[in-house]
Amino acid sequence: MPTPFLLSRAAVLAGLIAAGSALAAAPSSPARAPAAATPPSPEGAAAQLRERVLGGGSRAWEILESLTTDIGARPVGSAAMDRAHNWALDRLTALGFQNVHAEAFTKEDAWFRGNESAAIVAPVERPLSILGLGGSVPTPAGGVEGEVVVFATLEALAAAPAESLAGRIAVVNQPMTRTQDGEGYAAAVRVRAGGASIAAGRGAIAFLTRSITTGTQRAPHTGALRYDAALPRIPAAALGVADADLLSRLAARGAAPRVRLVLESTTRSVPAWNVVGEIPGREPAAGTIVIGGHLDSWDPGQGAVDDGAGVAITMAAARLIGELPVHPRRTIRFVAWGSEETGGAGDAYAKAHAEEAAQLVVAAECDSGAGQAYRLSLPKLAAEDPLRRQLAVALAPLRVFVDARLAAHGGSDVEGLQAAGVPVFELTQDSSGYFDIHHSADDTLDKVSRTDLDQNVAVWAVTLELLGESSSALR
Numbered sequence: 001m002p003t004p005f006l007l008s009r010a011a012v013l014a015g016l017i018a019a020g021s022a023l024a025a026a027p028s029s030p031a032r033a034p035a036a037a038t039p040p041s042p043e044g045a046a047a048q049l050r051e052r053v054l055g056g057g058s059r060a061w062e063i064l065e066s067l068t069t070d071i072g073a074r075p076v077g078s079a080a081m082d083r084a085h086n087w088a089l090d091r092l093t094a095l096g097f098q099n100v101h102a103e104a105f106t107k108e109d110a111w112f113r114g115n116e117s118a119a120i121v122a123p124v125e126r127p128l129s130i131l132g133l134g135g136s137v138p139t140p141a142g143g144v145e146g147e148v149v150v151f152a153t154l155e156a157l158a159a160a161p162a163e164s165l166a167g168r169i170a171v172v173n174q175p176m177t178r179t180q181d182g183e184g185y186a187a188a189v190r191v192r193a194g195g196a197s198i199a200a201g202r203g204a205i206a207f208l209t210r211s212i213t214t215g216t217q218r219a220p221h222t223g224a225l226r227y228d229a230a231l232p233r234i235p236a237a238a239l240g241v242a243d244a245d246l247l248s249r250l251a252a253r254g255a256a257p258r259v260r261l262v263l264e265s266t267t268r269s270v271p272a273w274n275v276v277g278e279i280p281g282r283e284p285a286a287g288t289i290v291i292g293g294h295l296d297s298w299d300p301g302q303g304a305v306d307d308g309a310g311v312a313i314t315m316a317a318a319r320l321i322g323e324l325p326v327h328p329r330r331t332i333r334f335v336a337w338g339s340e341e342t343g344g345a346g347d348a349y350a351k352a353h354a355e356e357a358a359q360l361v362v363a364a365e366c367d368s369g370a371g372q373a374y375r376l377s378l379p380k381l382a383a384e385d386p387l388r389r390q391l392a393v394a395l396a397p398l399r400v401f402v403d404a405r406l407a408a409h410g411g412s413d414v415e416g417l418q419a420a421g422v423p424v425f426e427l428t429q430d431s432s433g434y435f436d437i438h439h440s441a442d443d444t445l446d447k448v449s450r451t452d453l454d455q456n457v458a459v460w461a462v463t464l465e466l467l468g469e470s471s472s473a474l475r
C-alpha cells in the first residue's frame with residue numbers, strides 16, 4: 001500500500017478514473033515506482049490510486065473472499081445468513097461506515113430444501129441431476145412417479161389441451177440465449193417462474209424445467225418459482241441441461257419415459273435483516289443515495305457472483321468515497337438486502353423508509369455478477385442535467401457509456417423504493433458468462449476476476465461521487 005496522503009476531490013476522481021481505465025484496458029499494465037514525497041499532481045494521484053486498486057486496495061476482493069470463505073452460501077433463514085448479517089455489521093464498522101445497523105424484518109414462508117432425488121425409471125434407469133425450485137411444495141411422502149411429456153418451449157406447454165397432462169410430469173427443455181445484457185435470462189426465466197402452474201392447469205402432477213442457464217455443466221441451476229393462486233401447487237425442479245436433453249431424446253423414441261421425483265422441502269417464517277452503513281454527506285439536506293447488493297444467496301454454491309460481488313463492489317466503492325478528505329454533498333447509504341432471491345427485503349426496506357422516501361434522491365442495486373460494467377442508465381432529471389455529460393466524460397476511460405435510454409429498473413431490492421417515487425440508475429454489467437454459473441453449485445469465488453471486480457468499484461465510485469456532488473435535484 002502506498003503511503004496515505006490527502007487528495008483533492010478532483011485528484012481522487014481523476015485517480016479513480018485512471019485506475020479503472022487501466023483495469024478496463026490492460027490488466028497487465030506495468031507497475032510504477034512509488035510516488036515521491038512531493039504532493040501529487042492529479043496524474044500522480046491517479047498513478048497512486050491505480051497501483052492501490054491493482055494491489056487490492058479497493059478491498060472488494062478481500063470483502064468477497066471473506067464472505068465466500070468465512071460464510072459461504074446464505075439462504076434466508078439459514079444459520080449462515082445469521083452469521084452473514086453480523087459479518088456485514090463488523091465489515092462496515094471496520095471500513096469506517098457511520099450509522100451501521102441492522103433493520104430486522106420477518107421473512108414469511110422462507111423455503112428450505114430437504115432431501116431431493118430424481119431418476120428415470122423406464123425405459124432405462126438413470127439418475128437425474130436436479131435442484132428443487134425455490135418455493136416448490138414437497139412431493140407427497142415417497143415421491144411422485146409418472147410418464148414424462150417433453151415440450152420444447154413454454155409456449156408449447158401452454159398450448160397443451162386441458163387435462164392432457166393428467167397424472168403426468170411436464171418437462172420444458174427450452175434453451176436460454178446468451179446475451180451481454182442478460183435479456184436472454186428475462187426471456188427464459190418465465191419457464192422456471194411460471195411453468196409449474198401452467199403444467200398444473202393441464203393436469204400435471206409435477207414440473208421439471210431445463211436449468212435456466214447458458215452453461216453446459218451437469219450441475220442444475222435453481223431459482224424461485226411463482227404459483228398461480230387459482231391452480232393446484234405441484235412440485236417443481238430444475239434439471240441439469242444434459243439430463244433435460246436426455247429426456248428429450250428418450251421421449252423422441254416414442255415410448256414416454258417414466259420419472260420418479262422426491263422433494264422434501266419445508267417452509268417457515270424466519271427473522272431477516274437489511275444491514276446498513278452510511279458515508280455521511282456534508283449537506284444532509286441534499287438527500288441520500290441508496291445503493292448496495294443482496295446478502296442472501298441460493299444454497300448450492302458460495303453466493304460469489306450472486307450477489308457477493310454486488311455487495312463487495314458497492315461496499316468498496318462507498319468506502320472509497322468515505323476516504324475522501326471532503327465528502328460529497330449527499331449521503332451515500334449502503335444496504336446489504338437480506339432476502340432477494342425469494343423476495344421480501346426490498347418491500348421491507350421500502351415500508352420501513354416510506355416516511356423518508358422524499359429524502360432518497362436516487363437508488364440502485366448491483367446484482368448482475370462480477371463482469372465489467374459497460375453502460376450507465378440514468379433517471380430523467382440526471383439525464384437532462386449537465387451531470388449526464390460529466391458522467392459520460394468521467395466514465396468513458398473506464399469503457400462505460402451513458403445510455404440514451406433512461407433507467408427502467410434499478411434492481412429488485414429497490415423496486416419498492418421506485419414504486420414510492422425514488423428515481424433509479426442502472427450500471428449494466430457484461431453478463432455474457434454470468435448465467436453459466438448463476439444459482440448453481442458453480443457460483444464460487446474462483447469464477448470472479450479481481451480485475452473486473454475492481455473495474456466495477458472504480459465505475460461505482462466515480463458515479464457515486466458525481467451523483468453525490470451534483471447540484472441536480474435528481475427527483
Ligand SMILES: [Zn+2]
Binds near residue numbers: 294367
Ligand atoms: Zn441476485
